[in-house]
Amino acid sequence: MKDSAAKCRAAGPPGPEPAEPPCAPARRGTARSGRTRDAIVDLAIGLFNARGTSAVTTNHIAAELGISPGNLYYHFRNKEEIVRAAYGRFGEECRALLETPVTGGAAEILRHYTAGTFDLMLRWRFFYEDTAELCRRDPDLAGDMADLQRRFVAHLAATLGRLRRTGIVSEEVADLDLRLLADNIWLVSRGFWEFARNGAPEGFRPEEAIRDGVRHIFALTRPYLTPPARQALDRSLARDGG
Numbered sequence: 001m002k003d004s005a006a007k008c009r010a011a012g013p014p015g016p017e018p019a020e021p022p023c024a025p026a027r028r029g030t031a032r033s034g035r036t037r038d039a040i041v042d043l044a045i046g047l048f049n050a051r052g053t054s055a056v057t058t059n060h061i062a063a064e065l066g067i068s069p070g071n072l073y074y075h076f077r078n079k080e081e082i083v084r085a086a087y088g089r090f091g092e093e094c095r096a097l098l099e100t101p102v103t104g105g106a107a108e109i110l111r112h113y114t115a116g117t118f119d120l121m122l123r124w125r126f127f128y129e130d131t132a133e134l135c136r137r138d139p140d141l142a143g144d145m146a147d148l149q150r151r152f153v154a155h156l157a158a159t160l161g162r163l164r165r166t167g168i169v170s171e172e173v174a175d176l177d178l179r180l181l182a183d184n185i186w187l188v189s190r191g192f193w194e195f196a197r198n199g200a201p202e203g204f205r206p207e208e209a210i211r212d213g214v215r216h217i218f219a220l221t222r223p224y225l226t227p228p229a230r231q232a233l234d235r236s237l238a239r240d241g242g
Contacts, residue, residue: 107236
């Protein structure tokens with residue numbers, strides 16, 4: 001996929017994007033049709049990540065896949081439909097991250113959510129980098145993204161509440177403070193990827209950025225933990241060289 005994106009950058013735009021066909025997409029029920037539809041989305045994700053959604057047209061996608069624009073329109077009426085199909089996959093991965101049972105102390109639980117979130121940002125970075133433009137072009141997608149944020153933050157708050165009940169988060173931490181901590185974890189996670197990339201424009205290493213991001217979330221959460229939990233968190237950081 002990276003090779004395809006690189007070729008597209010080198011070749012430049014294949015020409016203006018044709019007007020959308022007046023009819024709705026044709027049948028999508030056959031196995032071959034499903035494979036072509038999946039291939040369109042696969043390639044589009046790579047191009048969106050490499051160039052940004054605004055720089056990629058359906059003509060680019062069709063040319064890279066070796067199909068005609070009309071064949072692409074057989075499956076998707078426009079680029080927004082391709083983006084929504086990609087978001088369906090992204091949403092499934094986000095739900096899987098939230099629904100996977102996690103046991104252990106603060107370090108294990110925070111590492112699961114934080115490293116998982118940063119991994120999603122790496123593989124689906126165009127959704128994070130182009131949020132404003134995508135939401136402006138597609139109000140339905142904007143609603144879906146806002147709903148995902150609410151569910152993610154609510155899940156974090158519930159997880160922190162469970163840690164308080166099990167003696168990992170201090171019982172003196174109020175409900176409001178737990179909700180604010182969940183908001184702050186989301187905010188730091190959401191903005192950390194861009195922060196890390198801007199800080200190392202020539203030598204950005206995703207794996208190191210993920211480890212660094214986990215350390216930032218640990219530091220944000222540490223003051224809310226009980227003394228034994230803080231000690232366990234510090235030991236985990238020491239093992240990681242943090």
